[in-house]
Amino acid sequence: MRDEREAPAEPAREQARPRLIGRGPAARARPLLSPTAIGPVNRGRVLQALFDLGPTSRAELARYAGVNRTTISGIVQPLLDQGVLVEGAPLPAAVTGGKPARPLWFSPDAAPICAAMLMPHMAHTALVSLTGEIFAENVCRFDPDPASAGPLIDGLADCLARTLAAAGRPPLGIGVAVGGMVDTDSNTIVAVNLAPVLARYPLGQELGRRFRLPVSIDHHPRAMLLGERWFGIGRGLRTFAAIYTGEVLGCALYLDGHLYRGPGGGGGELGHTFVQLDGELCRCGRRGCWETIATLGWLRREARAAGLPQPDAVTSSRLAELAVAGDTAAARLMDRYARNVAVGIANLHQTMSPEVYVLYGDVVGGGTAMRDAIARHVRELVPPRPGRELTFALGDIEDRATLRGAAGLVLSENLQFAL
Amino acid sequence: MRDEREAPAEPAREQARPRLIGRGPAARARPLLSPTAIGPVNRGRVLQALFDLGPTSRAELARYAGVNRTTISGIVQPLLDQGVLVEGAPLPAAVTGGKPARPLWFSPDAAPICAAMLMPHMAHTALVSLTGEIFAENVCRFDPDPASAGPLIDGLADCLARTLAAAGRPPLGIGVAVGGMVDTDSNTIVAVNLAPVLARYPLGQELGRRFRLPVSIDHHPRAMLLGERWFGIGRGLRTFAAIYTGEVLGCALYLDGHLYRGPGGGGGELGHTFVQLDGELCRCGRRGCWETIATLGWLRREARAAGLPQPDAVTSSRLAELAVAGDTAAARLMDRYARNVAVGIANLHQTMSPEVYVLYGDVVGGGTAMRDAIARHVRELVPPRPGRELTFALGDIEDRATLRGAAGLVLSENLQFAL
DNA sequence: CATGGTATGTGCGAGCCTCGAACATAGCAC
DNA sequence: GTGCTATGTTCGAGGCTCGCACATACCATG
Incomplete structure (x- = not known):
C-alpha cells in the first residue's frame, strides 16, 4: 500500500515535489505542440x-x-x-447560386480495417471499410474448457488469416474486441470469464508478431461504444454511454470527445456497483451488486417464480412476445426488469450525466417497448435537471456492433491523436 | 422528449447526417490547430x-x-x-559537474487571483497568489432566508471589493465556488439549497459587470478538486476524485488530465445514487440514496439510537475523540459511518477507477483514523484488480480548500486551453 | 444571350513557432 | 591551467495556417 498523506497546513509550495503522489518516475507532461x-x-x-x-x-x-x-x-x-x-x-447549387x-x-478502395471479436466460445473476424460496411466475415468455434491458450489463439489467427486474404490492400490495422478484462496499456488480456487460460495473455503483441500489423485490443463494451462513435449513433456526440446487458453487465463511456479508459484500462465495471447493500449474493462475493438484479440470471429466476413457460430460456425478446400476446405476468416481469436495468443507468447518470445511452445485448431483443420502459424508469429515478434531456437508443445486433467497434479501436488509434 | 432512434440495419452511411442525435445547430468540431x-x-x-x-x-x-x-x-x-x-x-551543480x-x-509580485466562496449563510473572499498563499481575506454573513438575491450579492460584492482593494495589481480574474448547482456553460447558478432566491441567478455576468474582470464560477466540490490539482495533492495526477461529506455529499472528478464537467455542468451528483433500493426515504423523494446513509443526518440519528451524549452535535471529529477515549459505541458507529461513506466511493471506483481520493468536509475531522477506516472499507468493497492501488488523502480544512479551489477555477480557465 | 451575383476551390507570400547546430557560460575534478 | 559536463542563448531552416487575389461554375434577371 502506498503512503497516504494529508494536505499540508503550511504554505504550499516550498517542498512541492516530494508531495506528489502516484507518479511513476517516467512521468511526462502532456507533450508540447510543435509545428x-x-x-x-x-x-x-x-x-x-x-x-x-x-x-x-x-x-x-x-x-x-x-x-x-x-x-x-x-x-x-x-x-x-x-x-x-x-x-x-457535384451537388446541385443552392437556390442562391454559386459554384456547386x-x-x-x-473511397471504397481505401485500406479497410481488420476487425475481430474474441469470446470464450468463438471468434468472429471481418473487414470493415471506412464507410462502415462489413465483409469477408469468418467465424470459428472453440472447444469449451481448453487446456491452454494455444488453440484459441490459433483459431483466432486462422480466422484472421482468411479474412486478411480477402483484403485488396493491407488494412490499417487489426482491432480486437475481447469478451473480458483488458489492460489497454500493455495490450494484454487480464482475464476472461469462462476462459481462464487467456488470463494475462499478451494478445496484442502476439497478433502483431504474426501479422505484422498494428493491433489494438480492448474489452467489448468499449469497442461497441467506439463502433457507435465512428459508424453509428455516436457520431458527433461529445458525451454518451454504451450499456451492455445479458448474462453480465458492461458499460463504456465517451466523455467530452474521448473514450474513457481509467488507469490501466479500468473503469466502467458498473455491474459490481451496489444498489441494494443487503441484497442477493453476487458472483463476486459481495451483496447487492447491480448484476444481481439486472442480468438474465435474475430474469430467469423471476420468470420461474412467476410461472412463465420455459423460464430458463426467457429473454427480453421472449418476454416482449409474451407481453404482446397478452400475458400480463410477462408484461409485469418485463417492466420490473426494465426498472432494474434503469437503476444502474440512473446511478451512472447521476455520476457522469451523458446525453445519450445506447443499449446492447439482451434488452435489444425487447425492442422499442423495452427501450421505452427503461427510458421511463430512468427518468423517474433521476432527479430532474432543468433543460437536460435524455436519449435512449437501441444498438446494433451484437456481432455487427462488436465488429464495427473493433474497427473503431483502430480508427481511434489512427485519428484521435491524444495531444 | 426527443425522438429515440435505433441503429439502422442497412449499410450505414448513405443518410448519415439525419441520424445524428443531440447536436445543436451550432455544433462545431474540435477546432483545428494553427501555428x-x-x-x-x-x-x-x-x-x-x-x-x-x-x-x-x-x-x-x-x-x-x-x-x-x-x-x-x-x-x-x-x-x-x-x-x-x-x-x-543557482542550484549547486550535480557531482558530475556542469553549469548550475x-x-x-x-514571482510573489505576479498578479494574484481573486477567490470567493458563496454559501447560503456566508461569503468568504481572499486573494490567492500563484504560489498558493491566501491573503487579504474577508468574510460576511447573510441573514437567513432573505427575500431576494440582492442582499446576498451585495454582501459578496462588498467582500470582493475589500479584498480587491488589497491587491497590488489587477488579479487574473475572479473565481467563485458556490454551495449549490451551477451551470458552467452560462456561468449561472441553477439552485442553492437553503437559499432559493439565488436560483437561476446570472452570477458570472453580474460580477463581471461590477468588477470588469473575467469571472469563473462552479459548484464547490469541483472547485475544491481544482484547488488540489493546482496547489495540492492533485498536482501531476492524471485521474483523481474529490469527495465532500457533511450535511450533504458532493463529488468531483479529474479524468485523464481534465476536470470533468458533464453537459451543462452536470455530473458528480453522487449523493443521489441508489445504494439500497428499499432504504430510507431521501430528501429528493426517492429511497436509498447514498445521502441517506453517509451524511451527518444519518450519523446523528444513529448516535441517538446508540445513546451517545449530545447526539445532535455529533461529528466525525467528536466520534474520533470519544473513540480514542475508549467509548466502544462511538468506535463502532464511526466504523459503520466509514463503511457507509466507503460504499459510495466503491461505486464511484467501479465506475471510473480514479487513482486517488481526496476527502473533504466532516470526515476530515475524524483524522487519519477515519481516513484509514474508509480506505479499508473501500478496498474490501471493490473487487480487486491486480496492479492497481488506491490512495486516500485528507484534504485541507474547508474554507482554505475552497478558496484555493476558486482560484483554481481561474487558473484552469487561463491555462488549460481546451483543445 | 449577356450581365451581375454568389459560392467553391486554388496559387502565393507573410507570419508564427519549434528544431538542430553551434556557441558562450559556469561549475567540478585533477 | 586543462578537460569535462551541463545550462542557457543565437541563428537559420522548415512546417503549417492565413489572408488575398483569382479562376471557375452555376443561378437569376432583363
Whole structure:
C-alpha cells in the first residue's frame, strides 16, 4: 500500500515535489505542440469531421472546423492523391447560386480495417471499410474448457488469416474486441470469464508478431461504444454511454470527445456497483451488486417464480412476445426488469450525466417497448435537471456492433491523436 | 422528449447526417490547430508543468516536456520579462559537474487571483497568489432566508471589493465556488439549497459587470478538486476524485488530465445514487440514496439510537475523540459511518477507477483514523484488480480548500486551453 | 444571350513557432 | 591551467495556417 498523506497546513509550495503522489518516475507532461505535429493532428480532425458529417465539401468542412478553405484543401489533397478519399458528383447549387460543391467521402478502395471479436466460445473476424460496411466475415468455434491458450489463439489467427486474404490492400490495422478484462496499456488480456487460460495473455503483441500489423485490443463494451462513435449513433456526440446487458453487465463511456479508459484500462465495471447493500449474493462475493438484479440470471429466476413457460430460456425478446400476446405476468416481469436495468443507468447518470445511452445485448431483443420502459424508469429515478434531456437508443445486433467497434479501436488509434 | 432512434440495419452511411442525435445547430468540431494557437497552448502547458513540479530549471522543463531547451527559453523569457516568473538562486551543480541550473518559479509580485466562496449563510473572499498563499481575506454573513438575491450579492460584492482593494495589481480574474448547482456553460447558478432566491441567478455576468474582470464560477466540490490539482495533492495526477461529506455529499472528478464537467455542468451528483433500493426515504423523494446513509443526518440519528451524549452535535471529529477515549459505541458507529461513506466511493471506483481520493468536509475531522477506516472499507468493497492501488488523502480544512479551489477555477480557465 | 451575383476551390507570400547546430557560460575534478 | 559536463542563448531552416487575389461554375434577371 502506498503512503497516504494529508494536505499540508503550511504554505504550499516550498517542498512541492516530494508531495506528489502516484507518479511513476517516467512521468511526462502532456507533450508540447510543435509545428510538425499540427499536420497529422489536423488531418485526423478533418477525417473525424468527415465521419461525423458524412460526405461533405471542402468549403463546408472549413466552416465546420472554423478554418480557411485553403487549409482544408491542403489537408485533403494528399488524401485524394493516396486514394483514401474520393470526390463525389457535384451537388446541385443552392437556390442562391454559386459554384456547386463537390462532396468528399471515403473511397471504397481505401485500406479497410481488420476487425475481430474474441469470446470464450468463438471468434468472429471481418473487414470493415471506412464507410462502415462489413465483409469477408469468418467465424470459428472453440472447444469449451481448453487446456491452454494455444488453440484459441490459433483459431483466432486462422480466422484472421482468411479474412486478411480477402483484403485488396493491407488494412490499417487489426482491432480486437475481447469478451473480458483488458489492460489497454500493455495490450494484454487480464482475464476472461469462462476462459481462464487467456488470463494475462499478451494478445496484442502476439497478433502483431504474426501479422505484422498494428493491433489494438480492448474489452467489448468499449469497442461497441467506439463502433457507435465512428459508424453509428455516436457520431458527433461529445458525451454518451454504451450499456451492455445479458448474462453480465458492461458499460463504456465517451466523455467530452474521448473514450474513457481509467488507469490501466479500468473503469466502467458498473455491474459490481451496489444498489441494494443487503441484497442477493453476487458472483463476486459481495451483496447487492447491480448484476444481481439486472442480468438474465435474475430474469430467469423471476420468470420461474412467476410461472412463465420455459423460464430458463426467457429473454427480453421472449418476454416482449409474451407481453404482446397478452400475458400480463410477462408484461409485469418485463417492466420490473426494465426498472432494474434503469437503476444502474440512473446511478451512472447521476455520476457522469451523458446525453445519450445506447443499449446492447439482451434488452435489444425487447425492442422499442423495452427501450421505452427503461427510458421511463430512468427518468423517474433521476432527479430532474432543468433543460437536460435524455436519449435512449437501441444498438446494433451484437456481432455487427462488436465488429464495427473493433474497427473503431483502430480508427481511434489512427485519428484521435491524444495531444 | 426527443425522438429515440435505433441503429439502422442497412449499410450505414448513405443518410448519415439525419441520424445524428443531440447536436445543436451550432455544433462545431474540435477546432483545428494553427501555428498561432501553438504559442498560448504551449505556454499554458509549461506553466502547468511548473505547478506540477515546483521550481524547475529550463533544462529540466525541456526534458519533462520532451522538447528542445531553446523552446522552453523562448516560452519562458516573456514571462520573466512580465514579472510572472522569477529566476531563483543557482542550484549547486550535480557531482558530475556542469553549469548550475537556475530554477524558475512564480514571482510573489505576479498578479494574484481573486477567490470567493458563496454559501447560503456566508461569503468568504481572499486573494490567492500563484504560489498558493491566501491573503487579504474577508468574510460576511447573510441573514437567513432573505427575500431576494440582492442582499446576498451585495454582501459578496462588498467582500470582493475589500479584498480587491488589497491587491497590488489587477488579479487574473475572479473565481467563485458556490454551495449549490451551477451551470458552467452560462456561468449561472441553477439552485442553492437553503437559499432559493439565488436560483437561476446570472452570477458570472453580474460580477463581471461590477468588477470588469473575467469571472469563473462552479459548484464547490469541483472547485475544491481544482484547488488540489493546482496547489495540492492533485498536482501531476492524471485521474483523481474529490469527495465532500457533511450535511450533504458532493463529488468531483479529474479524468485523464481534465476536470470533468458533464453537459451543462452536470455530473458528480453522487449523493443521489441508489445504494439500497428499499432504504430510507431521501430528501429528493426517492429511497436509498447514498445521502441517506453517509451524511451527518444519518450519523446523528444513529448516535441517538446508540445513546451517545449530545447526539445532535455529533461529528466525525467528536466520534474520533470519544473513540480514542475508549467509548466502544462511538468506535463502532464511526466504523459503520466509514463503511457507509466507503460504499459510495466503491461505486464511484467501479465506475471510473480514479487513482486517488481526496476527502473533504466532516470526515476530515475524524483524522487519519477515519481516513484509514474508509480506505479499508473501500478496498474490501471493490473487487480487486491486480496492479492497481488506491490512495486516500485528507484534504485541507474547508474554507482554505475552497478558496484555493476558486482560484483554481481561474487558473484552469487561463491555462488549460481546451483543445 | 449577356450581365451581375454568389459560392467553391486554388496559387502565393507573410507570419508564427519549434528544431538542430553551434556557441558562450559556469561549475567540478585533477 | 586543462578537460569535462551541463545550462542557457543565437541563428537559420522548415512546417503549417492565413489572408488575398483569382479562376471557375452555376443561378437569376432583363
